[in-house]
Structures are given as structure tokens and as C-alpha cells.
Amino acid sequence: MTVLTGAGISAASGIPTFRGEGGLWRHFRAEDLATPEAFQSNPALVWEWYDWRRQKVASCQPNVGHVVLARWTGQSDRCTVVTQNVDDLHVRAGTARLIRLHGSIWELACWSGCGATPWRDEHAPLPELPATCPRCRGLARPAIVWFGESLSADDVSAARRACACDVFIAVGTSAVVYPAAGLLQEASSAGAFTAEINTETTAATSEVDASLQGAAEVILPQLDERVTFRHQG
Ligand code: OAD
Numbered sequence: 001m002t003v004l005t006g007a008g009i010s011a012a013s014g015i016p017t018f019r020g021e022g023g024l025w026r027h028f029r030a031e032d033l034a035t036p037e038a039f040q041s042n043p044a045l046v047w048e049w050y051d052w053r054r055q056k057v058a059s060c061q062p063n064v065g066h067v068v069l070a071r072w073t074g075q076s077d078r079c080t081v082v083t084q085n086v087d088d089l090h091v092r093a094g095t096a097r098l099i100r101l102h103g104s105i106w107e108l109a110c111w112s113g114c115g116a117t118p119w120r121d122e123h124a125p126l127p128e129l130p131a132t133c134p135r136c137r138g139l140a141r142p143a144i145v146w147f148g149e150s151l152s153a154d155d156v157s158a159a160r161r162a163c164a165c166d167v168f169i170a171v172g173t174s175a176v177v178y179p180a181a182g183l184l185q186e187a188s189s190a191g192a193f194t195a196e197i198n199t200e201t202t203a204a205t206s207e208v209d210a211s212l213q214g215a216a217e218v219i220l221p222q223l224d225e226r227v228t229f230r231h232q233g
Pocket of ligand 1: 005006007008009011012017018019020023030031034084085086102144145146147171172173174175176177197198199200202214215216217
């Protein structure tokens with residue numbers, strides 16, 4: 001089983017989704033801020049947004065949805081979670097097999113590419129905005145995959161391998177951002193039974209074999225009560 005997660009799984013923890021209600025920060029959409037062009041033209045604004053999101057993540061805890069998925073990865077070595085989320089709630093819940101397609105909100109990188117290895121900084125708020133590179137003292141950026149940038153080839157390969165599964169479930173994602181959204185079609189083409197758990201209908205609803213409409217934090221515990229893994233991890 002492979003589970004693809006999006007911002008909706010962290011909604012119950014208190015982290016706003018990108019496209020849902022309350023998803024706009026001031027009047028900006030994620031597509032207006034999470035791009036190299038936006039950062040180039042206004043790094044202070046983009047950093048302000050990330051600093052706000054970092055503070056949200058720091059103050060939130062994994063919810064029962066993250067906990068159920070973590071338990072499943074512990075119960076079967078054939079259960080993998082692929083996430084688009086840059087929060088670390090799957091990690092904090094103890095997820096055993098996790099592929100993080102868009103990176104981590106706690107990682108920073110040098111904007112000018114001075115050769116510094118990306119580093120971890122968990123200060124929230126950050127003491128200095130915009131953040132700077134410890135090596136060259138130039139501008140630092142969030143080490144997150146932005147719109148128009150390539151995902152790590154290793155992560156994409158691992159996610160594609162995880163599409164060779166019996167059941168593929170998309171949880172809390174609007175399924176509009178590629179390549180993550182394409183994993184559902186890939187799993188389906190490879191013969192997986194596909195399902196979606198979402199509070200609303202999405203781009204994927206008409207594509208999946210089963211659509212479970214409701215909140216992840218309600219439906220995942222209900223599934224958990226009924227799931228038995230035969231291949232123990
Ligand atoms: P979106 O904000 O696009 O979608 C969140 C989805 O979660 C919506 O379809 C909601 O209906 C659903 N939802 C909300 N609350 C829920 C709940 N309690 N249970 C289940 N579903 C719920 O977020 P993503 O699909 O994750 O990229 O967005 C994909 C990417 O676009 C993100 O990774 C981010 C963003 O820009 C980057 O930052 C690079």
C-alpha cells in the first residue's frame with residue numbers, strides 16, 4: 001500500500017492548506033510566493049511567509065491521521081508514505097518509510113549556490129530575515145522544491161517505485177500539482193486499486209476507484225480499525 005499525502009492531512013493539526021479556506025497568506029497564493037522568480041524579486045516577503053509557516057509547524061503536533069499512517073508503515077514493510085508536505089509531522093509521528101517530494105521546511109540552502117551543503121535551522125521565528133548563508137554570507141533560501149524547479153531524481157524514482165503497489169490512497173491533496181499528482185495515474189496504470197480521502201471533490205475524484213469523502217483524521221482511524229496487514233514489517 002502506498003499513501004500520497006497533501007496539506008489536508010495536516011489541517012487538523014492546525015496547519016493551513018494552500019488552496020482551501022484560509023489558504024491565502026495575506027492575499028498571496030502559494031504560486032505567487034513559492035517560486036524562484038518571487039524570491040528573486042522579493043526575498044524578504046517570501047521569507048516572511050516561510051517564517052510564518054515555520055512558526056505554525058513548530059507549534060503544531062501530528063494528528064491521528066499521521067499516527068495511523070505511521071503505524072501502518074510500522075506494521076508492514078510494504079506500506080510507504082509519499083508526502084508533498086514540507087512540515088515534519090509524518091516524521092514526528094514516526095513514519096517508517098517516508099518519501100518527502102518537496103523537501104523540509106527546516107532545511108535552508110544558499111541562494112547563490114556558493115557550494116554550501118544545505119543545512120538545518122529550526123529557529124522559529126528565524127533571528128534574521130532574510131536568512132543568510134553561513135558560508136558566503138549571501139542570501140539563503142528555503143531548501144524547498146518550488147514551482148518550476150525539479151524534484152530530486154532519487155525521490156521521484158522512489159515514489160514511482162512505490163506506485164507498484166496493490167492499493168494507492170491519496171489523502172488530503174487537491175491533486176493539481178505535478179509530478180506528485182501523476183503518481184495516482186501511474187499507480188492505477190500499474191494495476192493498483194486507487195482511492196482518495198478528502199473533504200471535497202478534487203481533480204482526482206473522477207479518476208479513483210473509490211472516493212471516501214470526509215476528513216483524514218476521521219476516516220483514517222476508521223480504516224485502521226478494519227485493516228490487517230498480512231506482510232508484517
Ligand atoms: P492543497 O491546499 O492544494 O489541497 C489540500 C486538500 O486537502 C484539498 O483538496 C482539501 O479539500 C483537502 N482537505 C482539507 N482538510 C482536509 C481534511 N481534514 N482531511 C482530508 N482532506 C482535507 O494542498 P496540496 O494538494 O498538498 O507545494 O498542494 C500541493 C502542493 O502545492 C504543496 O505541496 C505545495 C503547494 O503549493 C509547495 O510548497 C512546493
